[in-house]
Amino acid sequence: MIFGIPLQALMGQLLVGLINGSFYALLSLGLAVIFGLLRVINFAHGAQYMLGAFTALLLLTVGGINYWLALILAPLIVGLFAALVERSMLSRLYKLDPLYGLLFTFGLALAIEGTFRYFYGASGKPYAAPPQLSGAVNLGFMFLPIYRGWVVIASLAVCIAVWLLIEKTKLGAYLRAATENPVLVQAFGVNVPLLLTLTYALGAGLAGFAGVLAAPIYQVSPLMGSNLIIIVFAVVVVGGMGSILGAIVTGYLLGVVEGLTKVFYPEASNIVIFVIMAIVLILRPAGLFGKEA
Amino acid sequence: MRHFLLTTAAVGLAATPALADLSDGKVKIGILNDQSGVYADFGGKYSYEAAKMAVEDFGGKVLDAPIEVVTADHQNKADIASNIARQWYDTEQVDSIMELTSSSVGLAVQALSKEKKKITINTGAATTELTGAQCSPYGFHWAYDTHALAVGTGGALVKEGGDSWFFLTADYAFGYSLEENTGNFVKSQGGTVVGAVRHPLASTDFSSFLLQAQSSGAKVIGLANAGMDTQNTIKQAAEFGITQGGQKLAALLFTLAEVHGLGLEAAQGLNLTESFYWNRTPATAEFGKRFKERTGAMPNMVHAGTYSAVTQYLKAIQAAGSDDPDAVSAKLHELPVNDVFAENGKVAANGRMISDVYLMEVKKPADVTEDWDYYKVLATIPGDQAYIDPAQSGCPLVK
Known part of the structure; x- marks a missing residue:
């Protein structure tokens, strides 16, 4: 017993927190990549997450394409859509104040969500988990749905892969260099605009991937992203704007903190992340992993 | 001569009560609910559609005056809902507000309407407080409650x-x-x-x-x-x-x-x-199919309840010969409710419409x-x- 909560229940809640943290980590990673390299505050991230889930749903209902293929195809489709948006519209705003990028992506999110709400209503549609991952295992202290276990593994793997891509590969080095000094990198013959488009597509694709992962757990609905996006922004701020490792670690960490709050004081579970954000901003304005400017 | 004029004037008034007793020459009903959030399918724009159906089925006119239905999204926020309601009453001549999904909104708008002497018929909110300690002589609760x-x-x-x-x-x-x-x-x-x-x-x-x-x-x-x-x-x-x-x-x-x-x-x-299922009787099925043709979805109790509430409100205006809130409220309390939604429904003194x-x-x-x-x-x-x-x-x- 810890503070009147049975240890078994506490273990269960820790695990649940880790599962939710997986979504926070994946989504805040995408945001951090886009902000870190493009200096764009991507308010369309929630909409791109929702698009991922809906793409999986449409692939299944219209094309008969199963979950496993959708897990690869949907992020690619969302990434492609994002690349088009970046090329045709967003890239024109780089020269302006970052506020314009924020306003543009916010408007874009509203337009996408409004369109889906028009066609699908607010209740949305169900998406079944793949048969290989349905069912649950009894861990003794809790009943773990196999699908949720898979979510933790898949998101962890993708997070590590993206971190390696950006920190350890040649492409990642170009990307980082392009943000530091785009003119110099271009002078070395690197196609900087293409790099930026790819980066935005990668960030959006990560959101789409999280959307497909989320589809069997939550109702696939036009509002699924807007309910989550504010929390994810808080995660990015706590982790340090633009810090990739910070986004990942903070995502899992805050998922766990939120899970524990649901046990000790459930009414506060919606605001605990923001309370932490406020405290971090006061003590370390650059975030836990951010570099002081 | 003077006596004659007065008589004709009186006869004229009696013959056309609509023009004399309807405020601003028309009846305006507001459907205020959640159209973009968690309850958008529960009530939402389909409730607006149900209200329009009720008006059409009534013939589009009551006491020879046209009937208009307006709608707005309150986003489940009591302050936004109160602001819209205030604006509707003060500047847009709305006579009554209905639907009002979400209990916090329902209570806020009913209290405001009580103060403004306007009729509300709630079909979307659930709390029994609406007809309990916070009841109002102008507030009615249709469809269901907790x-x-x-x-x-x-x-x-x-x-x-x-x-x-x-x-x-x-x-x-x-x-x-x-x-x-x-x-x-x-x-x-x-x-x-x-x-x-x-x-x-x-x-x-x-x-x-x-x-x-x-x-x-x-x-x-x-x-x-x-x-x-x-x-x-x-x-x-x-x-x-x-x-x-x-x-x-x-x-x-x-x-x-x-x-x-x-x-x-x-x-x-x-x-x-x-309190409603479309496939319960032939009459409900007929209503359900008409509703589905317009919206693509079958109605639930909130949608059918809104249809019933609008219909009953219009019947009450007709019976009262006026849209004066006191007269309409008296008729709403008095008339039995018989339509596709309710059989022999009755409105109790606390404003609760009681049906199966x-x-x-x-x-x-x-x-x-x-x-x-x-x-x-x-x-x-x-x-x-x-x-x-x-x-x-x-x-x-x-x-």
Whole structure:
């Protein structure tokens, strides 16, 4: 017993927190990549997450394409859509104040969500988990749905892969260099605009991937992203704007903190992340992993 | 001569009461509800459509004056709703506001309308407070309330042996009201309430709350929430093996719209209470089909209830010969409600419209022969049993 909560229940809640943290980590990673390299505050991230889930749903209902293929195809489709948006519209705003990028992506999110709400209503549609991952295992202290276990593994793997891509590969080095000094990198013959488009597509694709992962757990609905996006922004701020490792670690960490709050004081579970954000901003304005400017 | 003129004037007035007694020469009804959030399918723009249908079926005119329906989205926020209501009353000549999904909104707008002497007919909110301590001489409550849901779904499950309950409750006025009503009813039937957990409105993940409900060991987990929150709870409860573990889920406020969104695979076997089902009688089926042609969806009790409320309001204006709120309110209290929604419904002194409610079971996917035919009607609960006895409601208007 810890503070009147049975240890078994506490273990269960820790695990649940880790599962939710997986979504926070994946989504805040995408945001951090886009902000870190493009200096764009991507308010369309929630909409791109929702698009991922809906793409999986449409692939299944219209094309008969199963979950496993959708897990690869949907992020690619969302990434492609994002690349088009970046090329045709967003890239024109780089020269302006970052506020314009924020306003543009916010408007874009509203337009996408409004369109889906028009066609699908607010209740949305169900998406079944793949048969290989349905069912649950009894861990003794809790009943773990196999699908949720898979979510933790898949998101962890993708997070590590993206971190390696950006920190350890040649492409990642170009990307980082392009943000530091785009003119110099271009002078070395690197196609900087293409790099930026790819980066935005990668960030959006990560959101789409999280959307497909989320589809069997939550109702696939036009509002699924807007309910989550504010929390994810808080995660990015706590982790340090633009810090990739910070986004990942903070995502899992805050998922766990939120899970524990649901046990000790459930009414506060919606605001605990923001309370932490406020405290971090006061003590370390650059975030836990951010570099002081 | 002077006498003659007065007489003709008086005769003229009596012959055309519409022009004389209708404020600003038309009747304007506002449908105010959630059109973009968690309750957008529960009521939403389809309620607006139902109101327009009622106006068309009435002939588009009452006392020779045109009828207009306007609508707005209150985003489930009581302050936004109050601002819209104030603007409608003060500058746009709206005569009455209806639907008002979400209990906090319903209470706020009813209080404002009481002060402004305007009629509200609530078809979307659930709290019994509307016709309890906070009742209003101009406020009416149609379609359902938390007491009717408690008696319907709670009663059925206790009868089947589900005598220990744990509540998963939405953290605002509606959730408390539903939890309290159901809890009291369960206790009055000899059951016990072992605990409750409150979750914020529009949560996405319910697994923590579900684990707490699971470890409580209660036989029934009462879901005192609504809309998408309930859908997500039911979906995630299946993941955590709650029903396989022998615990039963009671979706206390769940309508056809949410069953459709959730899908029968996850919803089958659920017990729920509604005051309307489109496939109950030939008349309701005819109404349902007309509604579906316009909206693409079958109506739930909120949509059909809004149709009934608008119709009854127009009937009351006609009977009163005026849209004066005091006269219309008197007629609304007096006239029986007989339409596609209610048979021999009556409005009590506290403003509660009392008509039958139905206990349903969601069919198995294999048993559905027709699109949207999701329910089996298990029992009819007479209105007098479903709703609080007006004398016990705590409403000061009941003497």
